[in-house]
Amino acid sequence: MSVAEHLESAVAEWRSALGPDGASTAPEVLDRYARTTGLQSTRPLAVLFPRSTDETVSLVTIASRHRIPLHPISRGKNWGYGDATPPGDGQVIVDFGRMNRILELNRDSAYVVVEPGVTQGQLARYLAENGGDLWMDSTGAGPEASLVGNALDRGFGHTRYGDHFQTFCGLQIVLADGRVLETGFGHFPDARARWVFRYGVGPFLDGIFSQSNFGIVTRMGLWLMPAPESFRAFFFSAPDDSSIADLVDRLSPLKKQGLLPSAVHIANDLRALSARMQYPWERASGATPMPAELRAQLRQEHGVGAWNGCGALMGPKSVVAAVEKKIKAALKGYYTVFLDDRKLAVGSRVVGGLARVGLSGPLNQRLKIVRPIYDMLKGLPSNDAIRGTGWRVRTPVAEGVSDPLDFHAGILWVSPVIPMIGSEVHRLLALIEPLYHKHGFDCLATLTLLTDRTISCVTNIAFDRREADDLRLAHQCHDELTRALLARGYIPYRASPSLMAQIAGEDSVFWQVARQLKHALDPYNIISPGRYIPRGKADVT
Numbered sequence: 001m002s003v004a005e006h007l008e009s010a011v012a013e014w015r016s017a018l019g020p021d022g023a024s025t026a027p028e029v030l031d032r033y034a035r036t037t038g039l040q041s042t043r044p045l046a047v048l049f050p051r052s053t054d055e056t057v058s059l060v061t062i063a064s065r066h067r068i069p070l071h072p073i074s075r076g077k078n079w080g081y082g083d084a085t086p087p088g089d090g091q092v093i094v095d096f097g098r099m100n101r102i103l104e105l106n107r108d109s110a111y112v113v114v115e116p117g118v119t120q121g122q123l124a125r126y127l128a129e130n131g132g133d134l135w136m137d138s139t140g141a142g143p144e145a146s147l148v149g150n151a152l153d154r155g156f157g158h159t160r161y162g163d164h165f166q167t168f169c170g171l172q173i174v175l176a177d178g179r180v181l182e183t184g185f186g187h188f189p190d191a192r193a194r195w196v197f198r199y200g201v202g203p204f205l206d207g208i209f210s211q212s213n214f215g216i217v218t219r220m221g222l223w224l225m226p227a228p229e230s231f232r233a234f235f236f237s238a239p240d241d242s243s244i245a246d247l248v249d250r251l252s253p254l255k256k257q258g259l260l261p262s263a264v265h266i267a268n269d270l271r272a273l274s275a276r277m278q279y280p281w282e283r284a285s286g287a288t289p290m291p292a293e294l295r296a297q298l299r300q301e302h303g304v305g306a307w308n309g310c311g312a313l314m315g316p317k318s319v320v321a322a323v324e325k326k327i328k329a330a331l332k333g334y335y336t337v338f339l340d341d342r343k344l345a346v347g348s349r350v351v352g353g354l355a356r357v358g359l360s361g362p363l364n365q366r367l368k369i370v371r372p373i374y375d376m377l378k379g380l381p382s383n384d385a386i387r388g389t390g391w392r393v394r395t396p397v398a399e400g401v402s403d404p405l406d407f408h409a410g411i412l413w414v415s416p417v418i419p420m421i422g423s424e425v426h427r428l429l430a431l432i433e434p435l436y437h438k439h440g441f442d443c444l445a446t447l448t449l450l451t452d453r454t455i456s457c458v459t460n461i462a463f464d465r466r467e468a469d470d471l472r473l474a475h476q477c478h479d480e481l482t483r484a485l486l487a488r489g490y491i492p493y494r495a496s497p498s499l500m501a502q503i504a505g506e507d508s509v510f511w512q513v514a515r516q517l518k519h520a521l522d523p524y525n526i527i528s529p530g531r532y533i534p535r536g537k538a539d540v541t
Helices: 003-018 027-033 053-066 120-130 147-152 241-256 269-274 292-302 317-330 341-355 361-376 384-390 422-438 468-487 497-503 509-521
Strands: 070-073 092-095 102-106 111-114 168-174 180-182 216-223 230-238 264-268 307-315 335-339 409-414 417-419 444-449 454-464
Touching: 003 053, 053 070, 053 092, 053 168, 053 216, 070 216, 102 120, 111 120, 147 216, 230 241, 230 317, 230 361, 241 264, 241 307, 241 317, 241 422, 241 444, 264 269, 269 292, 269 307, 269 384, 269 444, 307 317, 317 335, 335 341, 341 361, 361 384, 384 409, 384 454, 409 468, 417 422, 422 454, 422 468, 454 468, 468 497
Parallel strands: 070 092
Antiparallel strands: 102 111, 111 216, 168 180, 168 216, 230 307, 230 335, 264 307, 264 444, 409 454, 417 454, 444 454
């Protein structure tokens, strides 16, 4: 049987197993899933839409029999890290958007069990109606982004549960041979601690299914946060670039002592500006990167510092008040403000009063900027950050947009992890900023203090995918940045398809073992061949 005949036969079997609308080969559907924010697109052979784990088992069994690779996606919102596109040609997408049930909510133990199609917005709405005082964590990817997909790619958000890999518990996984694996205590019938104790007994297998292609996750337990007695967000800024190392060194001891429970994000001026505007082509006279004088003017006009940070305190009122004093002392000399629900409510009333006499402009603008960040620090998703992906798009991006693919945004994330030491931040920025500028790009950067000892430095090449020169320069910039970072020991926490081949060396024992695990669990490379785990010379194809 030829490849085309195998595909035709498999599609017929998939339609029989999933229903007539469970498999599509329509050109317009394939074209939609082939869209990307990256450099190169891959068009799927077909798209499958399972509704249950049983249907997932059926479609995997069919794919294995016909040796047709599958690429599972939760919602396809993995912008800048592959979007919905397969990592290589000749693959079939499995879209779990129809498997979007919240299967269990346990208020006593503060967890939910979800399918991969459940979105951030869906869970936020569900908790508002049913969760009582339970909060979730949210990334900046918006209400339509997946919870499961982000956790498996080790993404992070804003609250004290911001490290998503650390706050999921228990996976259900369909393997390439059709078996269903339950991790943790899940493989013991009626295990009482299934969704509250991650490790189970024996090897901890959950980790090998993150940032890999070893299986297809169809169910996940997610821990939730009880709403605190007191919540207070804090915002701070530094007036000049040279302050960032000092800021990090002042905050690092507080993070190590457990006094900063949330993730702390510190964005440079360009990152902050990108959420409010697009690149000012006319004022820059077409020059890139942004001229320093114009950059300083925009800081002044929009009221942003060279670096702008946020975080949150939560817990008993007395504890929050005491920690607030610690932070104020640590950040003495920097602009710092603390906000809670009462202060925001007062601000809104003041804006309403000023609006009646036409004087609400500056304060209203500040509230519009702060409100979505404040909400995300409480775990509520927002589309606000998505606007920043359109920084270098040549045409206007409408307010409230929710998908960078709709306005042709190009995004290449370059996100190394470094020790939480001011001098390390200085060295890293001194390395990457000149390389961004060399290729005509701005360095949009966010430093996230996520763990007690590390910073994830999230930067991105922003470009317009319709511009051939942009594509060429973005490719060159990404390649040079990656080589320079790896050579100096700055390794990214997460990889896009453009980066996977560079990080996975044939001679590395780590990747050799990863390939051995892949071959043991998926000898015919059925699941996402090329995603993270490189193909070895002896792999079956």
